[in-house]
Amino acid sequence: MNFAEQKKAAKAFLSRWRGRGDEKQDCQSFWTDLVVNVLGIRYASESIRFEKTVDLGKDAAGRSHTGFIDAYIPDTKVLIEQKGAKIDLRKPALQSDGSELTPYQQAKRYADRMTNDQRPRWIIVSNFQEIIVYDLNASLDVPQVEMKLEDLETEAYRLEFIVDQEKVLAAHQLKVSLEAGELVGKLYDALEKQYEQPMSQAAYQSLNKLCVRLVFCLYAEDSGLFGTKTQFHDYLANRGKAGVGRINTALRDLFRILNTKPEDRDPYEDEDLAIFPYVNGGLFADSHILIPPFTQEAYDLLVNRASEGFDWSEISPTIFGSVFESTLNAETRRQGGMHYTSVENIHKVIDPLFLDELKAAFEALKKSVRGGNNT
Template sequence: MAKSSTQTFYGTNNRKNQTHKTRRQVVEEFVDEWVDKDNNGIIKEDANRQPFIDDLLRRVCGIEQPTQYIQYEKDVQVKADGEVTTRRIDGYIPSTKVMWEMKGSNKKDLTKPIVQSGGDMLTPYEQAKRYANFLPQNEQPRWIVISNFVEIDIHDMNKPLADPKVIMLKDLATNYKALDFMVDTNQQQIIDEKQLSVDAGNLVAKIYDELSKAYSLHANIDDPKIQSSLNMLIVRLVFLLYADDTGILGQENMFQNFLERREPRDIRPALITLFETLDKDPDKGERDEFLDQEYLQFKYVNGGMFSNENVIIPQFTQELKDLIVNEAGKGFNWSSISPTIFGAVFESTLNSKLRRSGGIHYTSIENIHKVIDPLFLDDLRAEFDKIQNMVNVNQRVSAAVEFQDKIAKLKFFDPACGSGNFLTETYLSLRKLENECLKIIVGNSGVINLGEQNLTEVKVKIQNFYGIEINDFAVAVARTAMWIAESQMWDESQNIIYSNEDFLPLDSN
């Protein structure tokens, strides 16, 4: 199975859209642009501080959506001479607790005091420190960054007596790693997943519209059978696109190549045969041995994904083929999509009337954790933290094995699960805990073959997650989301333990 894509500091490491520039090259471009601005005249603070910080976060630190990552003009109530006034912090990053204070490039010496609005003489750092002192305790900055577009002064608040680290902008290309403290990789991953899901939602909506047009050429699009077929066909197509980008069907881009080789008029019968093939087990002799090898090379999927033979497939148009092959296939990487947000992607294709009548809505990952963390995850994490801190190695390994067995026996039920967001995020959270257990069990010996040590096996199964939902399309989405979550976590587990076991076929549940 292909490893899931990872975030690099200079952009997404996307196999389909890889940048050919190193991080240093991108930083050099950033430096050249902003140094040139300074040489052409004074860079004014008010007009340029946000564009400068945005650009630095994006190109130097790899934050692809900086406006979602940093708060600008954050209000703080400051008391001076008995009066309370509102001041604004130029920039504040909540996830890494970094405060920015910007000055114009005419302020050549950042250590010199400047007259404040109240008449006080304070250096830019003293000004920022005053603001910081009036923030709530949980928002106190870990770092204070002062800049005048010419230099960047980094004050580490854990070392209050130390001099700041000073980086001249012209030298940033050799010092860019000094700014990595501003990056919260977990927060960035959430931002990336949100953006990826928005992009995926737009693609699903386009496919939905093109499929609707294709159906309407020969059928009534409002027919319940057609609507059900349309929804199920979209789920299947996106599952195959995901499988293409992870290689779980045998190799990458199998489905994309399968469609690309065909004229639009030949795709409908080809898909009918392919779906039937994907649902037949070759080990049980269910497949037609005289079928073309092009079909037989696809692995058996199982799990009910392709078992419904009543799904009506329309005649494909050139526009529909191009959309799936080029834009949704070659132009997008589905392997990194968040399975928790998967439901929202598909629910966006449902019309507003059905959304209202079915009570379908999307709950964010952050809000899901506001429910599941205090219910059980906080306690489980606290228990695991104690295990991690055990000094005796044998005791730590034994406790990790017991803890893994404990979480593997837990069962979860959502009586109105929709497309499975709560179930999927709970599964992912438990599997991440389990992977941490496996790291303790494996220890310093590195990757261990499952056949060599029975202790090192994945025990948290999607069979322990149950849901009830009245909408059949949402059920199909929920099942698929859980399979994608299982695939992604299995991929991560194989970085800790080794198994020659294939992800497919899926389990029927």
């Protein structure tokens, strides 16, 4: 999101929140709206924890007290204390234990009761119309940012520290990739039961190839490689009207088309097949793989859950590739299910081998270009 886009988004946000804001009812929607639509961070709901409890210990009378942090963001160590639209953020208020604290002091008390690994770096207090930011690494009790909601159009960038976009994206991709692996595992199991038992080596090879092809089609559909984001789904749903058991025939026809160049296709091919593109590389070249009849379970997993109910364009190819490989390995799955190699561990291997050197060369190239040397 560039500055102009952010300014426009902030203006729209201001129109939604000007003069309103209930401490209990609107906290979650306010901060989710701000982070997603103004700061441009998708999947905010996966990175912000609302109503996080904190043990405040016992008062003088020996009574235990529990506090509720309005919002907490672990990745960036941000603690948010939200007040209602009419609350003065600089005025002390009576607490449940009898003490009088400003919103910042209340938040600081929460922070002091948290474990070292969770203790915040930043404290934000807000009443929907004003946002005040304190950096606990700097001077205590001195705000680093004081912003009226009316100024958000030009000053939204000052809040970009709230969420680490790369960490949010990585966490979301991990979550989605593991969900995708689980879906493929369930589809694999449903199809495996349809092969003649005991399964031959050729049958297992066919099942693996079938799953690879199905995953390609699911990803191609959602990433725009096919004509529309529902093309694979619509084709299977239309063919499934004649009976889900015949989906295997529909897949054979589709795989044949995907392996045929446009100039080599029958000019009278069915329209719902003719719209699919040619896919080179040999993925669909083997026309002899065994595809068993589909059950309703397998059909629902493929058409309704994997295609219609899931966005394959959001997966991490690195993580999913590792999960997918273990999904296709029957022995690995019997020994404990799916496994994946984390991005961090992958980088531990590839960085010293070649990536560090490439990054250094790239940085040197950028410096030479900035210095006027474009060779």
